[in-house]
Every structure is written in structure tokens, then in C-alpha cells.
Amino acid sequence: MRSALNPSPRPTARDAIIGAAIRLWSRNPGATFSEVALHAGVGRATLHRHFRTRDDLLTVLAEICIEETNEAVAAAIDQSASASRQLQRMFEAVIPLGDRYSFLYRAEIGDEHTTARYRRQLDRVGTLVGELKAEGGVAADVPTAWVVAQIDQLIWTAWNEVASGRVAAADAANLATRTLLHGLGKEEQP
Amino acid sequence: MRSALNPSPRPTARDAIIGAAIRLWSRNPGATFSEVALHAGVGRATLHRHFRTRDDLLTVLAEICIEETNEAVAAAIDQSASASRQLQRMFEAVIPLGDRYSFLYRAEIGDEHTTARYRRQLDRVGTLVGELKAEGGVAADVPTAWVVAQIDQLIWTAWNEVASGRVAAADAANLATRTLLHGLGKEEQP
DNA sequence: GAGAAATGATACATAGATGTCTCAGACGAT
């Protein structure tokens, strides 16, 4: 029964679709709506009932990704810690999510609300970079935009290398932090 | 007249197509074949005469990109220079090309010959990384694959930031080298 | 068990891109 307290009728189908879409599009971003339905074990009509268009589904996935990322970061970050420590923990929290959401990097999300949320996430990273600069972890003469772009790309690259087996998952966050703050040159690591 | 010495009959159409495709797909990677023809000032039929399928054109563009990149790097690199100097010059040579070929990062090239050439390019970067390690510019404990991935991404990110106006073109190569070798931390720059 | 809701299968309509083909005309070289 559908009620105000339980607005989602049968979550299984919807969840199955979302799961299948993530798994499928991670491997093949061009996978068709029918394929998604097939892998979800659901008729194509049912898929359209839950997500009217392909863009709808994509947007929902992006929203989920943003929420999950926000939660992971919020849970990982300790406001009282140093900015560089927060950076490290952010990498630790976010890189494992690449497994599920990396395909969104390439996807084109039209929905304005969603892209705005994404921009806001980047803005928050910008704030962290500001703290890093204030703290001395990042040089003041480097454009903040550059640092933010690097962080974004490091997350993507890190996941990518982990996924292809070239870098151990456990090392990824450390490598990312090290790359950003100290570079890959030979020097004593703190 | 077509002869053995002058195998390309009327280069204008072909060149116009290539130019239009690069310009168009740089802004909109999903642009249609008809749009390419339109922007090239050429009938769609003519486009098909020069490049039978969409993939054909894409592959040719990728080949051109690889060749141009190779040439630019070859011209810029001085084998007798230090590896880190070569890295810097490679950045200087390649980042400006992003303007024209960045869309290929996202394109899916099916042609094996072309992807093999691309892999070979990355291998050459791997060799450079090896020299960097031997020279002490890059720490030996960092996976070479990670460094190569970083270099690849730095090129893309650098062009991206330049294109969006957030970073000055003149600074990009320096920033990239600095990011890779020394990180963005506050420390004396050599 | 009865009724409501959700589902699967299927058919249908459509839109868009792709690739092929033809034919008349423009252009270049000789």
C-alpha cells in the first residue's frame, strides 16, 4: 500500500534498475535503455514507468552520487583536523565511490538543479583549498581553480588506476594527497 | 591532376572537413555528420565520399592528432637535456594542442592500429618517467603507471583550465611541471 | 479472497542519424 509515510511502493524494482544502470553504464556508458531493463530483470515498460526518459534516470543517478559523496565526505571529515588531513580523508572517502559513479564524469547532465549541486560541491572543495592555503599546505601563488581541478582529476585518475589494477586501492588516497601537496619528486615525506 | 607525386587531388574539401570536424566536435562531441558537412561548407554526400563512416573520420582525426603530437614533442625535446627539462618542454609543446584535440579524450576510438599508436605514445612517456626516476626527479617508490596517468591528466586539465580562462596559457606548462614534480605545497621552487 | 497496484509482454508510432545512390552541373587540365 502506498501512504504518506511510505511513499515508495515497491522499492525493489526501482533499486534494481538503479543498480543495473550503475553497473552497466560503468562499463559501457552508451548502453541502451533496453539493456538496462534486461540487466535489471525488468520489462522495458516498467523501466519507463519509473524513469520516464533516459535523461531522467541519468539525472537521478547523478543526484544519488552527489548525495552519497556528500555523506561520505561529511562522515570522513573532522572539522577540527588540519586542512591537509581533511584533504586526505576526503580522498579516502571519495575514491572508492569512483567504482560506481565514474561514468558520470563523461555523462552529460542537462538538469540545471543537478549541475548546480555539482558546482556547489566544487565550491566546497574551493573552500578547503582556501584553508589549505591559509594553513600553508598549498602555496598562495597557485590559482585556486588549478588546485580544485587537480583534486577533481586526482579522484578520477586514482579510481581509474585502481580499477585497472595498476595501483593498489589502499595506496590510492595516499598517492593522491602526496601528489597534490608534495609532488612526486624525491624528498622526505612528512 | 592526380599523379604519383601529387596523390591528393583537391585538398580543400578534405581539409575543410577535417577543420570543421575538429572545431565542431571540440565544442559538441555529439555533433552530427550533417552538421559537420554544414560547417565544412560541403554536401553531406561529399563528406561521405571522403570519409565513408563517422568512425573513419574520427579515426583519421586521431591519427592526425597523434602525428602532430609526435612532431611537436620531437621538435621540443632535446635528448641531451635533463629529464625534468624534457618533461617541461613536453608540456609546453603538447598543452596548446589540447585546443584542437581535447575532444579525443572522450571519443571512443575503435580502430586497433590507432589505439596501439596511442599506447605507444604513453609507453614513451613511461620511458621518460623512468629517466626521471633515474635522475632523481621522481621518487622511485611511486608506481610508474601513476606518474604516467598524472602526466596524461595534467595535459588535459591544463588545457581545460586554459580554455575556460581560469589559468593563463603562459603559466600552464610551468604549473603542470611544478604540480607533478614538487606538488603545490609551499616550498622553495628550484 | 477481493480489490488495488504494479508488472511483463507486446505492439505501435516516431524521430534521428547513417549510409547509399543517382544525376545534373561546376571546375580544372589539356
Next chain:
DNA sequence: ATCGTCTGAGACATCTATGTATCATTTCTC
């Protein structure tokens, strides 16, 4: 001027994904 080549325009055939609608059946709730 003429011949051969290249071109533009358009028609044509496909093909594929998408989105909609219908209906019998299943499944859940009460």
C-alpha cells in the same frame, strides 16, 4: 571546347533507440 573528376542536392532505404499505449497477469495489502 572537351573530357574527366569532383561536387551539391536530393531521394531513398535502414536501422536503432526512444517513448507511448494496451491488456492480461501477477503480486501485494487488507
